[in-house]
Structures are given as C-alpha cells and as structure tokens.
Amino acid sequence: MDAQAAKEGRAEAEAEQAAERTRRADSDVGRIGWLRGQVVRLSKRLPLRRRLSRGLAHGLMSAFAAVAAYVPTQVFGLREGFWAAITAVAVAQTEFGATRSTARDQFTGAAIGGIVGLSAFLGLGPSLWAYAAAVVLATLSCWLVNVASACRLAGITATIILLVPHVGPVERMAASRVVEVGWGVCVAITTVWIVTRVNRCLSPEKPA
DSSP states (O other): OHHHHHHHHHHHHHHHHHHHHHHHHHHHHHHHHHHHHHHHHHHHTSOHHHHHHHHHHHHHHHHHHHHHHHHHHHHTTOTTTHHHHHHHHHHOOSSHHHHHHHHHHHHHHHHHHHHHHHHHHHHHOSOHHHHHHHHHHHHHHHHHTTOGGGHHHHHHHHHHHHHSOOSSOHHHHHHHHHHHHHHHHHHHHHHHHHHHHHHHHHSOOOOO
16 A cells, blocks of 8 residues: 555656646746747837848848859759758848757758658658648657747648659659758858858957
8 A cells, every 4th residue: 555655646746747847838938929029029119220220231141141052052953942042041140049040940840841741752642631641740740859940841841742743753852852951051050150250350349
C-alpha cells in the first residue's frame, strides 16, 4: 500500500509540474504577443521623416538582397530562382537579430515542408488527401522541433510540392526549393550584417 501511495503521489506531482509548465508556456506566449503589439504601436508613432528614412533604407536593402539572390540562380539555370528572391525579401529586416530569427524560420520551414511534402508525394501520390496530410504533418513537425513560427512556410512548401505542376522529378523540385530558400537566407543575412556593420562604423560613438 505504501509503495502504491508513493507511486500515486509521484504521478500527481508530475501532473502538477506538467500543468505548471503549460501555464508558464501560455503566459510566455501571451507576453510575447503583448510585446509585439507594443512594438507595432510604437513604430506607428514614429515621425513621418523617421518612417520615410527607415522605410527607404529597408526597401533599398531588401531590393539589393533580392537581386543578389536572384541573379546567380539564373546563371546556374534554376527555373524558379524567384523563390530565392522572395526569401531574401522575407528575411531581410532592419535589425540583425530579427533577420537571424526570420532566417531560421524560413530555412527550417522550407526543409521540413520539403521533406514532408516529398514523403507524402512518394508515399501517397499527388492526391488531395496526401496534400492535407502533408500540411498537418509539416505543421506538427515544426511544433515538435520547437520552431512553431516556421509552420507557415512548411505548409507553403508542402503545398508547392503537391499542388503546383512541375516539370521533371518531384525530388529535384523539392531539393531545388530548399536550395533556393537556403541561398536567399544566406544572401539576406549577409546583406543585413554588412549594412549593420557599416552603420556602426558611420554612426558617431556615444560619449562614455
């Protein structure tokens, strides 16, 4: 009886700990959402001149990253190199930290979506049910690896593989998509890093 009671006590304690972790996770998600809302509200309160300068700088940086990502894909004969340009535009942010986070999401989503979409295509064929299963599994996989923010791109990549008509083997299409996204991510990170370093060198140092 004592052993059974101790076992039940441990089970209850583990259940309470799991519930506490869930409550903390929900609280963190709520705080993150609140902080994002605050950032958006603060950005809207910037003076017009500041918004103009920051928007222009962001646009020029995004355009440069997109062109730099797109041109090599044409040199190497990739038919859908525009995905590299799309990725570069999506990843390039005004802050390097935000760019790294977005880059991680973009590449992780593309890799997971590519693997799941290809597996569904080869295992179940190009059917609507296979597509639905691929989206569910791609989203679930992102949550399991603790990168839930990559779910959208994972689902989009699976959609491209299973629904968009393509020429040639589906394996090549999936590999090309991951390579194009990875290249776009690398170009965007490099561009933002260079711009950040240049801005630091040009900005006057604050007095100690």
